[in-house]
Amino acid sequence: MTGSCNSCGNCCRKINLEGHRGWLRREEDFADMLLEYPEYERFRISGKDDMGFLQFSCSWLTDEGACRDHDSRLPLCRNFPDKTLHFCGGTVPPGCGYLINEVRPFSSYLAETRKKGEKR
Numbered sequence: 633m634t635g636s637c638n639s640c641g642n643c644c645r646k647i648n649l650e651g652h653r654g655w656l657r658r659e660e661d662f663a664d665m666l667l668e669y670p671e672y673e674r675f676r677i678s679g680k681d682d683m684g685f686l687q688f689s690c691s692w693l694t695d696e697g698a699c700r701d702h703d704s705r706l707p708l709c710r711n712f713p714d715k716t717l718h719f720c721g722g723t724v725p726p727g728c729g730y731l732i733n734e735v736r737p738f739s740s741y742l743a744e745t746r747k748k749g750e751k752r
């Protein structure tokens with residue numbers, strides 16, 4: 633990963649949340665999550681994404697794109713953009729100052745090497 637945060641706030645506007653049974657799709661699952669993690673009450677359901685997963689915005693985000701309580705933000709906020717990308721359906725949002733460098737999977741190298749071997 634390269635780059636840095638330019639404080640655009642976009643990662644706080646379109647959030648996907650992951651519960652014990654995977655990414656949240658139903659409002660009832662979010663209600664269950666709040667029983668266990670009341671600190672998630674800051675998140676508001678804003679709709680669903682193309683994949684049918686619930687999307688959230690954060691009520692702690694100011695109009696200027698800053699976090700109301702930066703020091704008390706959640707671990708998933710501190711870790712963004714994390715390798716597992718809790719936010720935004722697996723990629724950084726438009727305007728984000730970070731760039732996730734593509735990592736080529738080992739299986740891809742293996743297939744290529746085998747192909748070269750077959751040609752010899």
Ligand code: SF4
Nearest residue numbers: 644690692693699709
């Ligand atoms: S708590 Fe702060 S950093 Fe986390 S999503 Fe909300 S506004 Fe963004």
Ligand code: SF4
Nearest residue numbers: 637638641643728729
């Ligand atoms: S989207 Fe990227 S650049 Fe914008 S606030 Fe979030 S981490 Fe920073």
